[in-house]
Amino acid sequence: MEKEKKKRLALIWAAIAVSYIVILILEMTLRPTSMLLTVLKKGAIYSLVAVSMNLLNGFTGLFSLGQAGFMLIGAYTYAILTMPSEVKTSESVYKYYQCFITFDTGVFIGLIAAGLMAALFAFLIGLPVLRLKSDYLAIATLGFAEIIRAVCQWDVLGPVTNGANLLRRYIDLTYVTIPFTDIPFPPTLFVFIVAGISILLIVLLINSSYGRAFKAIRDDETAAEAMGINLFRHKELSFVISSFFAGISGALLAMFQYTVQAQQFKSMMTYEILLIVVIGGIGSISGSCIASFLYITLSEWWLRGLDMGSFLGIDAPNLFRSGFRKLVFSVIIMIIVLFFSRGIMGDKELSLTRIKGFINKRGMKKGKKEAEA
């Protein structure tokens, strides 16, 4: 039993190592602007934020819609901290304001600070908001995210956030270097490493005593409380940790995009993430990861032709106009929600036995058909 467990664990680590090596090889061989790399990067970032949302919605049972707000805090914190001080004082970014924060930090500190800042805000907001239940909590957190976005664009905060203007020329993915050298860090690999470590930490948390307490709260609050689990403390904990990782993913998104503007972190973004979580399966980490890569690949790459005039070799510029992709996408989502209402994975995790079982079932079906024929 014990041995088998160890073997399985070793296999998982091996699979992860192989996938990272594959990414490194892809990075070496493909052009940096290739679509595949872009999709991989964005997919990894969305995986992280989807998993962090799943920790809250799927594992603790708190229906929160504030993810975009925490990503915004993370992105802004990172951008402001890592922007070199020459840039801040040279009026190339802060055109209308005197920049208030004149120091700058490295990537690592920037990322951690992004997470911590989001966590701090989550802590403060959680104090009143986590006493609410289900839909009310969702509305309150959604409202908070919108308020954060508005406040970020506020004139008075201009010296810090640059008002409604863009933030740019901070350390983005192309400027990340391997520590203590000047060799540039392969960008896709960097995103995967940061997102991978973060997701690993969330998985460790979920499989710890605290994770079980979260699940207990999701299953039955009254029983959880009677078993000595302090509801408020554990909800707050889950909320803060989830926001910490949402903040980090916001910082990664800022690095990926080269520019950051509060305008983009609308509630639409939270819905996108919620969609990924639902498609992947509420309560499944691997489901969230698979769904986010799938979602990003579809929306950024495979269905792009629907907006550009030709799709699958069909040229129909009148039909395939901008906006058509969204329409097709909505139909796909409706089909998923109707026929796979529990998502791709349900609340199970991807495992070797599951894959084997799936392949066997497929094989048997095929065999049957052949036999019938």
Next chain:
Amino acid sequence: MSYSLLELKDVTMQFGGVVAVNNFSMHVNEGEIVALIGPNGAGKTTAFNCITGVYEPTNGEILYRGHTVAVSHPHGKMRKLYAGANADLYRDRRILHPTPDEITKLGIARTFQNIRLFKSMNVYDNVLTAMHLRAKQNVFSALLRISYKEERRMREDTERLLKEQDLYRFKDEKATSLPYGKQRRLEIARALATEPELLLLDEPAAGMNPQETKELASFIKEIKERYNLTVFMIEHHMDLVMEISDRIYVLDFGSPIAEGTPDEIQNNERVIKAYLGESNEI
């Protein structure tokens, strides 16, 4: 001076205009099995919920080992509405209302009338989750597996507890797929995992057949001896109550009407009246 393990003084619970429990005083001594009985709607579960912190009593005081756990007097809207007794007795006390988890931490564990297991978890995880209360680890040590020794100990304790409760062979099954009697046992095992001194059982024999009820009686005695427990329970099955209780309290329409040993209660006229109704001789 020795104290009772649990003591209720003049506890009144009023919802709006309805007095669910009125001026209820009782005590449970260490090592006893005490039962609380009464017709349906008498306020037994409400009294339980006051003890476990689910409700804040409208008036009265609850003590555990001689220390005040909860104390309250009619305040806010209740000041005008209050219809119970002893309205002025606790006026000067500061209101103290602990949450259920704090009560459990003191060493009072409970089960529920309608079984409340963690539905998505298997039998093993249900018990393991209840160990969280006594764990000393914090988030970081749990996250980075620094406290793996404690985790291992928790798992060993869970296995031991499941074996003792004869549930080990079901350990990988979903909690809700167990037969009813086993679910009850699992709920008790889960309560035991919080290392209680006082176990509150809310209708442990509900939905059980006579055979299972009989087994339950010996089971309750057995766990009481094995884990050094004091048991306070609500029950409707009179056979069970009379067989195992040391003392019995009777509630009717929220008010205590009798207390005493099983023999005394069986021959108490008011109790018989409450259960069978009064005969109207014309």
